[in-house]
Amino acid sequence: MNLTPREQNDVETELGLAVLPVEPSPGLKASIMAKIAVTPQLPREADAVPGRAESAAHARWFTRPVTILVAAAAAILLFAGGVFAGNAFAPRPLDTQAASLAELSAAGDLQRASAEVAGGGVATLIWSLDQRRSAVLIDGLSALPAGKTYQLWYLDAEGAATPAGTFEASATGTTWRVLDGAMSGGDTVGVTVEPDGGSPAPTTDPILAITSS
């Protein structure tokens, strides 16, 4: 007797949920949130054929064609009980930034602009004037020597610089930071290299400047 693809998938889900949960490192969520903020979703398809993912996975060890999964089934999500549930909902250090980035990228009036970083890397500024908020995402940003930090600035039309937070280059993947403070239309966002802790006003030439207009 053969299982239906649906039953097959139910059993696989049980096997998949039966192993020990592994708590992700704190940076993983921030990294993923940064990526999805700049990644478009696939267009909807009226008739979702069995997903490529499902088919490929099943073809590997069960040669039957497989349609997508199954509702029903009493699977267990939190079988490890309090330990897992506690971990899953504990706040993580980067959660506030990640949540801000998520809210920002969901803005209806989201805009974006890109520029190269002096010294290497490509930066994207995303902003929402509804939310008066912006974030910078940089691929390929170099790490700084000890004692130095990257600092963000809002520069208004007159060139007055307001500090908007400091950040370090991400060791893996995209560096990103939601700016502190409120953005105004036409502001330029700049990045300079400053001593640890940041400066009240820029002390070096900017390595990046993107105008939001």
Added chain:
Amino acid sequence: MTVMLVAAMQKTNPRGNRNGRIFGKLVLVPRLPNSDLDVGDDMGELLVRVASGDQVAFGELYDVTAPRVLGLITRVLVDRAQSEEVAQEVFLEIWQSATRFDSSKGRAISWMLTIAHRRAVDRVRAAQSGRERDLKVGIREFAVEYDDVAENAEIRIENERVRRALEGLTDLQRQAVTLAYYGGYTQSELAERLGIPLGTVKTRLRDGMTRLRNELGVAS
């Protein structure tokens, strides 16, 4: 060629089989009783919100599911750093293709774990094929040693209900199912690896999965 692949798996397996953890005999680890909690429906709703571009919902979905997704990937890959890389790919794919998820066809967690399993297995296989050619010498010796490893293997099954269900299988069924699912081996590779006809592999997998379905009561 296939023998060579077996040797490659043994010697360079990124899952680190020093303790033979992915092969053969199961060591069934007792654990606390389940506190079964099915949040499948909630996650289905979350996934629908994600499909509409809701990144806050995506963050919530991540919080609820990441330890399970990473747990499965780590079971297949073992290597922690690689597993996090793969988890990142998995969640990016979940974000991109949430628009294609159809809740009438299945549960959100099943859909997500299927993606996680496929990508973890892809990563294992990519690592293996890249090193295959380095192992043209000493194949027979490797193959013999490989069999020894298989007898001392272990997979930790943390879930009481699934553990009992697996105990209900014959040793051969259990071996086939766990090597196929947690090990990511194809049926042909299993036949080669176990030295049995392909048809026998298929029978063991089919019977094993059917028995698990019955034991777990997941009949739809």
